[in-house]
Amino acid sequence: MSTKIAVICSKAFMKRINSIAQNIKNIQIDFYLYNQPTEAPVLLKEMKPCDALLFGGTLPYLHAQSVLSELPIPWNYIKQDETAISTTLLSLIANQGIPLNRVSIDVMNPVFVENVLTEIEYSGTKPFIQPISITKSTQSILQQHVALWNAKSIDFVITSIHSVFDELQALQIPAMRMLDATNSIIQCLEETKSQSLLTKSESFKAVVGLLEIPENNPLDNYILTKITTATHSTYKQVTPYSFELFTTAGHLQKALEKENLQNLMQQIEKPFKLAFGYGHSIFEACQNAKNALTFAKPCEIYILDEHKNLLGPFPKSEVRLALKTDDPYVLQMAKQTSLSPLNISKIIHFSRERQSAQFTSHNLTEYLQVTRRTTERIIKKLVDNGYAKVVGEEMTHQQGRPRTIYELNFAIY
Template sequence: MKIAIVSPQDSLKQAIPLFNEYKINYVSLLYDEHHSIIPMIKEYEDQVDGFLFTGVAPYQIAINSIDLSVPVEYVQHDITTLYRTLFNIRYVHNLNISQFSIDVFKTSEIKEVFEELELPFENIYMGEFNPLNSDEVTHYHMDLFQQGKVNFCITSFLTTYKKLKMEGIPCFRVVPSKFALRKTLELLILEITSLKKQEAQISVGIFNVDNIQSIMNNYSEYEVQSLKLKLYDLILKYGAASQSSVVFSGGDEFIIYSTTGRISKGLNDDQSNFLLEQIRKTIPMSVSYGIGEGLTANEATNNARIAVRRAKDEGGNCAFIRKINGTFMGPLQEPNEIEYISGYNEEIELIGKKVGISPATLSKIQVINKKIGKEIISANELSEYYGCSLRSARRLLSVLEKYDYATITSFDQPFSTGRPRRYYKLNF
């Protein structure tokens, strides 16, 4: 594991002992001016597993300018940092801490500290700023000092600190405490480790043509093969976006092999989010896409085939993931995408046999009800989240009510005409 520390010299001194303690390889990206940050990050992005910023300003500059592909964290100043700074000013520099300006902490945090120390804060000027606007911060402190309202200034901004020093204004710069650095470093290590574990898993994606028989009945053999080649080309581009290997297994099926991290990255890429939509617009084919995760290729392939069947059960032309723990996610890229567990549940199995509704459907109804965040659910809500017709949603809830697995709790008449909307409470 290798981490880049983006920091000025004073904060770096605090961070290096921690990296040595955790035995983490690091590279120091030192800066004096903010304009040098972006070139350094671009140079090292492919050489490190993550970035640790010791200040919020360089962090904001980086994430606003570059779409980083590795974990990134910045050290947030905590209350221990404020106590240490005030102690240093009072007892090392022998200054009265009753009249100063500060830009680092929230007003509520500063007031709380001064109340605990039983110190007055009537003459403490507390400003909260956009970390990218250092000029505004500098002028804030400078104006207060020139007006005689403060005796010194406290800032976390390196640029502001340098400018105030040049003007001869007493100024103290807040650097992260060892506690805050440790907490942030541990979080970054955890993120990097989790990402590496995720990418060690295997992902298999299976594309299966839904309407192949209809196509074969309406097109010549040459035209069918031509359509398959066009489909293969679209899937190859998708594979390139997710850095995956694509295999045409013959017939009506295409398979993608990758790591979990890479295939997920491909799903979130702008060029591949709308793959199924591109297929539908480009060629007269409907395709179901199932993604399976596993520790082995065989396990991932089995999960992918289960996910394909789940997509076809939804009517096709959609995508589902079956995770390593048996959880389903889907339909992917839909506004009402939900995650639910499909596996043996004795209670659900018994209810399903009794009422004539599949256990998978019952599980999905449960999850939809939880996602809505209310104790009751209407047929309209079930239809919207499940993706089924309103008539089907009414039938499902009516069957559950018939067998006492749902109870009508209230009615609503949103329009002056039409049947009233029923709300059900699930009893399973």
């Protein structure tokens, strides 16, 4: 099955992409053409169903950037880089024989031109460089080129904006478009196609959910129907107080992104536990769901993916914890302290989320959701092995013992 890619670009660039796309198997291109890059956000609303979106340059992408998060499909854009600039300058020198100091060039990032000139060890007078940005109109960039031409300061213009090229041609000012290397465009098309295939693959991944409710407080069918509708899942009743849900990663992700599931959970007045597992098979997903359920507290949702990353708890936060790690540093810590890699991962995330580097055992107990005695054992192992240190005390009440203040003594980033 071919991947349908919507391309937002100029008419001139359409011809370039069309000739190149013929060399790539299993892609179909739908073009949405603009006269000015500022029209890109409007063209987004005209797009028909497709698998991915590609912008024919950085400028149209920047104009549409603020609304891209709403798209359910992956997107990409053809980036201007040193390769495009060096290819264009080489073409200019070989075919026009014009010295660089007699050229005006507009680019997204002037540093790229500087980098190319440095790489070729160019020591002469540099070309006139006009930076492009979404805050500067294409008309003002055109006027800068024209002013240099009228002042007889240049003999040629290189432009990254197709509408500017057309107007320069109409004014009979010698000009050429920036040349995007064929390999760069092929790579971008292949990358966009791969993003689409990966998104589809991830979306169809098997997901099993486990829902548990107290035996003395059964869940009515209306609530169960709302949960299965929100997650687009089917269900099987395992016991009178537990259910298995079957859906896909794509459906669950949408339910979480739109907060449909979190909002529904907050409306349920009865305590419950809900966990989901991802997997490459129903069996693997079910095992991961069972493991995730052991972390779930009442009215919380956890997810364990196929890489043993624990996500949650929803709706309070979205913490990613690795239950499996190959990091030799974490494994060495686990070996020295006799703590599990999971606990070390939790402590690292605890420290990253805090505004202060200092903490008390009470702070850590609340985060880990364990008993105070368990937390004190964990802290003692960290201190004994030099991974934490005592830095002070705090008196929170007039009576009672002061709380010890700790600070972690290892890298967490």
